[in-house]
Amino acid sequence: MKLQKKIGAAARLLKSRGLAIAAIFVLFSGLVGFLVENMRDGIQPTDGAAAAKLAVHSFIQTLKLFSLDLSSRPLAENWFLVVARFVGATVAVVAVWRTIASLFGREFAVWRASFLSGHTAVLGHGQRNAHFARSARTADDRSASIILDHDRSAMAHMATAQRAVLLEADLNHSEAIAPARVEKARLVLIGSGSDERNLALAQAVLRRRAAAEARDGRIVLTIDDPAMAETLARQPAIAQPGRGDELAIFNADALAARLLLARTPFSDLALAAGQSHVHLLFAGFSSAALEVLLHYLRLSPCAGLGPSRISVLTGNAEAARETILARVPNLALALEDGLAASDPAANVPLAWATRLRIVAADPSVLSWDAALLDRLAEWGPFTATIFASQNVLNDARLALALNTPGNRGAGLAVPFFVRMDKRSSLETLFRRLPGRMGKDGSACARLSEAVTPGEAIEPFGLFEDICNLDAIFGAREALARRLHETYRLKNFGEGASADLPALAPWERLAETWRIASRRSADYLPVKRLSAGLAAWRDVTDGPALPPEIVEDPGRLEALARLEHDSWRIDRELNGWRFAERRDDDRLLHPHLVGYDALPDDVKDYDREMVRALTRR
Incomplete structure (x- = not known):
């Protein structure tokens, strides 16, 4: 392994500094060779001035080696000069070629790009787009890439494809994307470093593809603001371009949270530990932590577990509170000091499903005192600890520092999950849970009783995992399509009208219903x-649930209850509240109540959603 690293380092050095190294070799070899030749021809340095004159004369002769003159005299010249003459000619050719390329390189690149079709168009440099582009290629894929950015040198690390075309472009102007030929591309990756610029580029791409009547392409739009990404995902003009095109909005924090919960359901950890409810501890707070919190809440209803408990440990409790309530105002009623605390029986949004508290303490302290741990454990034993602050490196160090018998025995004998975007040497010290997932989050074994979760430190959110087309367009999307198609066929069999918006084919289905199907797949x-x-x-072929499940009225009713609770949490996270009459504009709904208070026809709907999972 060390030898491979050394060889790789040497190869990278030759690639980046090869011309300079060759020129130095020519200068050294030529100077030595001509000194030997001149001295052999009788030019002897009798004093200092003569020696300097000899050195200057030899150096001038050496400079002439950087030409295309290969007329050497192998029998008369020493081999220093023979080798230096050929290497010097090579350096001269490469230098001339690079000069021409610097003068006419863009024109040549644009000319090359004009012949490409079915390629990958990359609008904006960066490691995330590089990983996406790499995941799009298979072993036998020889498709090309056109990479646009304002800084050509920053794009060099992305030119991993043999047929990559690099073009400098000012992506602040949408017309600058013309050389990328997005209307002919099979995949368009948009990630220029600015959400507003990325959105403008996406709109320009959609206009060009619509004008060219392009079909069956994929577009990945990077939006770093989770709230903005969630809003855009519900806008048909962006999320549903039509003509067979698929547009996915990529948010690193949201996808990292989804893949974490796909790989290790926290409910599974709680059930395996014999806990009565899930209790999550967030050591530090950031947008990544908030996405894990929200995604878990959508998946939190589970038979055998009561309402969840969530503790957030942060040095700036007020800022964390403002961030949470700005994103999900309804969570104010689930806070420890909120309205629900004084009236726990009240039927208010989310208070029935979870309790949330924000503890003001510095989580970066490498040893937490007993008083802090006792306070955190007031809500019962922890199920998992998530390290997701603003400082990724400090999170890894803190997790390792707390991974001691003293801390683990003091209530932290639970899996640690650490948000990381890049590989780090610290990761070699982690101890992972068994049953690794595929990159689309589709395959994982249930937590084994033989595992010791209290020793596990698991990274999540690595670019190589989340910046992957399978994670966006793979098994989860296929399962969501299948669940929707099963739902359509069942309703058509009962005489439902094909004009109902919820029964449209997936290609024409409103994004609201698509999101519901995806979350059903997540759940x-x-x-x-x-x-x-x-x-x-x-579950790609057979039923998601065995048919005998629905033959047991008790199990069917329990799953129908969970179906309703999951829907209710999702609505309340999106700002909906209970009212006697439905008002979509004001986000009011009469069914935001407990399952037992629902009308029978709504209960039948939830039961039917469970039955749909038992069909092929």
């Missing part, structure tokens, strides 16, 4: 746990 492992089954199995 499937928890449903299986609630039915007493292993969380994971391949």
